[in-house]
Amino acid sequence: xxxxTQSSRYLxxxxxxxxxxECVQDMDHENMFWYRQDPGLGLRLIxxxxxxxxxxxxxxxxxxxxxxxxxxxxxxxxxxxSTNQTSMYLCASSPAGVGYGYTFGSxxxxxxx
Amino acid sequence: xxxxxxxxxQVNVAEGNPLTVKCTYSVSGNPYLFWYVQYPNRGLQFLLKxxxxxxxxxxxxxxxxxxxxxxxxxxxxxxxxxxxxSALYFCAVRDPDSGGYQKVTFGTGTKLQVIP
Numbered sequence: 001x002x003x004x005t006q007s008s009r010y011l012x013x014x015x016x017x018x019x020x021x022e023c024v025q026d027m028d029h030e031n032m033f034w035y036r037q038d039p040g041l042g043l044r045l046i047x048x049x050x051x052x053x054x055x056x057x058x059x060x061x062x063x064x065x066x067x068x069x070x071x072x073x074x075x076x077x078x079x080x081x082s083t084n085q086t087s088m089y090l091c092a093s094s095p096a097g098v099g100y101g102y103t104f105g106s107x108x109x110x111x112x113x
Numbered sequence: 114x115x116x117x118x119x120x121x122x123q124v125n126v127a128e129g130n131p132l133t134v135k136c137t138y139s140v141s142g143n144p145y146l147f148w149y150v151q152y153p154n155r156g157l158q159f160l161l162k163x164x165x166x167x168x169x170x171x172x173x174x175x176x177x178x179x180x181x182x183x184x185x186x187x188x189x190x191x192x193x194x195x196x197x198x199s200a201l202y203f204c205a206v207r208d209p210d211s212g213g214y215q216k217v218t219f220g221t222g223t224k225l226q227v228i229p
Contacts, residue, residue, distance in 0.1 A: 004156070006156075009154075035219075040221060041221065042203065042219045042220055042221035042222055043157075043203065043219040045216065045217075058216075090156055090157065092156075092157075098145060098207060098209045099145060099162070099164045099209075101147055101149075101159035101162055102149075102157070102159065102217070103159070104149075104156035104157040104158070105156050106154075106155050106156045107154070107155065107156050109154075
């Protein structure tokens, strides 16, 4: 069964901490994405990557960075966590091309205190 | 700019009755349209997509969706609802004619509650 695996289901961090969210896919997909999900706002794209070492800003990149050193792994970094970054974070991947749906991970619920 | 709207925050339906979850979209070209389902504390799962061809698309778990270009809609349907269908449903759109990376835009989600 194909999978997108997010390293943590629940995470609690303190304000100002540097936070790493890891995502690994085993489908050899070219594209990988990070979204945050908030009630009433749906999914908002933070960053995406269409190739190793490539990254593009999404709709809400402020306060975040990403790293993709290997094709299967896409990391989201919160440089200095703040309480307004408390959210559900979803990683997704897809093959190259426009007609494909996304495969999502189970999500990481991050609480910043 | 592309957009997608899910006009209902919540839909309640009795078990065994037909269900419809509404979605309308706005794109400059011909849309690619998707439905996803999210069960509690889980990521989204792909249900079905419309790219081209027949306006009625069949997907997983007995769901189907009808593409209506004149009404710019892509409503999700199922003939007979199950309690296990209770979940959060997201519609998404992509404009393949927009050039560059064709971003997918998600709706805000509709909570489906199937009542036993």
